Amino acid sequence: MRIAAFLPELLRHLFKKPATVDYPFKKLAVPKDFRGTPYLRPELCIVCKACERDCPAEAIEITSINEAEKRFSMIIHNDRCIHCAQCVDSCPTTPKAMQIDSLYELAAHDCHKLTKAWIYVRAVTKPKAAAPAAAPAEPNA
Secondary structure, three states, X not given: OOHHHOHHHHHHHHOOOOOOOOOOOOOOOOOOOOOOXXXXXXXXXXXXXXXXXXXXXXXXXXXXXXXXXXXXXXXXXOOOOOOOOHHHHHOOXXXXXXXXXXXXXXXXXXXXXXXXXXXXXXXXXXOOOOOOOOOOOOOOO
16 A cells, blocks of 8 residues: 555645544534423413323323312433424413423433422413403494
């Protein structure tokens, strides 16, 4: 093999900056619409269970702890989650009770450590104010 054939290529790449990132030590920013890990904002959840119903991976469980106190438990199984963000899209609250964060490092030695759990009181929605009825027009005399 002739070294002279590789020499121009070698010299060209010696002075270029690397195309890769030194990953564990330097991290790239995630894109704006990155679908990371779902999480709950319990102060906004009205327990409509739309997220549980619409989850294609069945990764969300909502159970009642005490119906009289309106206490509920939500568990998100990140080992089952496919990060499709369907739970966020189906959440009817404004602002959304279900959110997606930008975490992508979810490694664990045990799948039970990948679950996230919340125990919370159901949020009370404010009734929308009815639009005031238009005053009847007075006949001109």
